[in-house]
Amino acid sequence: MTVPFPNPTRVAELMAAEQARYAATHTRSGEAYAQGKSSWLYGAPSHWMRRWIGGWPIYIRDEARPYGVRFGDVDGNDYVDFCLGDTGGMCGHGHPAVVAAMAHQARIGTSLMLPTGDAEWVGQELTRRFGVPYWTLTTSASDANRACIRLARMVTERPRVLVFSGAYHGSVEEAHVELREGAVQMRNNIHHNFFPHDELSRVVEFNDVPALEAALRQGDVACVLAEPAMTNYGMIAPQPGFHEALRRLTRETGTLLVIDETHTISSGAGGYTRLHGLAPDMFVLGKAIAGGIPAAAFGLSQATAERVWQALPPVPPTVRQSAHAGFGGTLAGNALTVAVMRAVLSDVLTEDAFERMLALAERLQRGVNDSIARCGLPWHATRVGARVETLFAPDEPRNATEVRQHRDAGMEALLHLFLMNRGVLITPFHNMMLCCPGTTADDVDRHNAMFDELIEELVK
Template identity: 60%
Template sequence: MNSPTRRMSGTIDGLIDAEQARFAETHPRSAEAWARGREHFLYGGPSHWMRRWAGGFPVYVEEARGCHVRDIDGHDYVDFCLGDTGGMCGHAPAAVTRAAVRQLERGTTHMMPTEDSLWVGEELARRFGLPYWTLTTSATDANRGAIRIARMITGRDKVLVFSGCYHGGIDEAHVELHDGRLRMRNMIHPNGVDHSRVSKVVQFNDVAALEEALAPGDVACVVMEPLMTNFGMIPVAEGFHAAVRELSRRTGTVLVIDETHTLSCGPGGYTALNGLEPDIFVAGKAIAGGIPAGIFGVSATVAERLWQVVPFVNPRQRQSAHFGIGGTLAGNALTVATMRAVLEEVLTPANYAVMLARAARLADAARAVIAQRRLPWHVTQIGARAEIMFIPAPPRNGAEVAATRRGDLETLLHAVYMNEGILVTPFHTMFLMCPATADADVDRHTEAFARFADMVVAHGAA
């Protein structure tokens, strides 16, 4: 039967094909480079994530500065993806470049601290409110460390996450709810982990489900973002954070707040802005200006409990204790130098004010485009991020996203964006501002989004 839904799907597929053909025609050097890359990289590029761009292949970057990227075919893009947050400081920010070059000339890694680390530790404590910190090479490693510490001090195995979450490569978070049952998420293949033993998952904003999951007292930690950013931006419901904190304390569960993405909300992240009280705080990506890095901080209570399990080693004994986390490159001198530059000169209150204003400008303009065409879409803006979703109102949890998501329209929009010189996070339609983002860059997006909306309306594909 030739239903309207099937006809619409066919129309959108045809529009995607046309945009991808246009992209291939105008990006011959990137197409050739991608063909070469597939000869020696497992999935075409240095990271398998690099294959996920909607043009059919990624652009190969010649240079990136501020919020602009130039590819090897000579095209200029306004970058709202910013390395999926790793470039939130902007590309090649002067302060970070100076710090990196200076440290490169003095040595990059020694497995010994530098004086910069003293300043960084003090600043992390001041910004985020937790007294004791450890540096890692990624937010994934920081989350692994947080989970290991939670298990050590509680004696419990299980980790609770929210369906639709993303916390890096930790196996415990590779799960979701499907028809009320736990399963692997996002087509991730099982990896020999018994998730029924180590993972619990509930829907975001569901206090009753969280209370039921924590009641048996077998959860070492809850790992959560203050608001969800991986499945489309899902705002937090009023009172949910207070409920999470009360329930976790009541059940002796460690609360881990992962601000790898929500660090875009302000100098101290969403946590400082809203007075949250995590036991462990995690961040990464942008914290060192694009140099691979992660951080986790712990409360005084967690530190005291940890020191009882793993005390400082007697200097007269062989130094062998590392309690299962770390790495020789963690906290290296190059990372610490660039982290100091980021915290001291880039992610400042003044720059956040600029970033938040640009995000508001983009969100307001996109809402106007939607309203003028009476489209059933919405825009969410939180901090320096905005998200366009093809549903009328913000979702409350991952289940609502899964039930209503228009993957076909997302793919079409992303393909149009790439042809119009706009880069957004390829996994969904989320925009991030950096200090260098200007009004003209935002307005360039508005023009491209309006053309996309007109295309969809003209073809009856909304």
């Protein structure tokens, strides 16, 4: 029998108790954060670090542990990590192959602006796994997405980038928009930065094929930038036939299709794209592929590469040219990144590792759904590969508007803080959890037990 959504008064009572518990058990982290405000703009090295619920971020204890997903903080608390750096730590913490590759290359040189012997192997492996033949490395998925947009505009001579409402593609200006009540607004109410979104962006709801077709038929979209399954606003799966329609319409309208698999790489060793037979013109990977070192890659199909070469020929090094591609950076493709990338692709994110990760994610999803069903709450857990998310809705959403209808800031904050106070970390920006090669069944069961405890408290 389904019960009503948890009483807001009960949620507020539990939240007050959890905030008091956090303050009492994270005093040294609180002191470090207070000190950090004297030198960091937002109290910590990244402004995102302040977004952990509780009042201040946890400060990590300087203590090496065996490979896995566990670590401690300066207050003596221990954690199981299902956030994993919002996917950047998808290899787990301290994998021996990653550590060895880092140490070996650091003794040779970390940034030389020259290729190493690992580069050929990495390029061939990216092609084997993901199916597009030509690659370039960047230092972040944001950089990779911006490079794809620049190249798409260059070869199509069109201005606009189409994104799906609720999507997140890093710091790409064109993607900082969403639909609210049918109108284009800034995503998360961020500052518009004086970027002309009305001229350079277009946004439609995910899974809305008629709206997608109407937008593309105008003939001014250079590329569609899309996650194959949306993951940042609340996980949203593509409806049957959506990807076929997306690929057909982009081809019919001369629009390039950029698939951003920064998160959906959790689907398998070849990502969602290989698993479901997608055929992007450009393909973006980020975060996970270099063991946590800032890195990303984008690949081009044969036809797209040939169009790019017509506009920007691959001249030999002996020929000086004034043309600049407009993207890159001296740290892109550095020797340390490439060495670690080879270790990750050969020894960490393997086919066998993904098989274990997927099984653990199924166990995680099943445990959450069992707790929800036993207590009769109108929620569910959904999954994309090794990634699981708890959604405060009875059914899977089809788009960002449906996700928004069921968002509950108070309940979301309580879920995060309740788990964190009991040594379980999930992604602070949403309710996502990720299993990695270092995750164990005991780690999953610890999360599920703590989630079950929260549910019991809510429905008392």
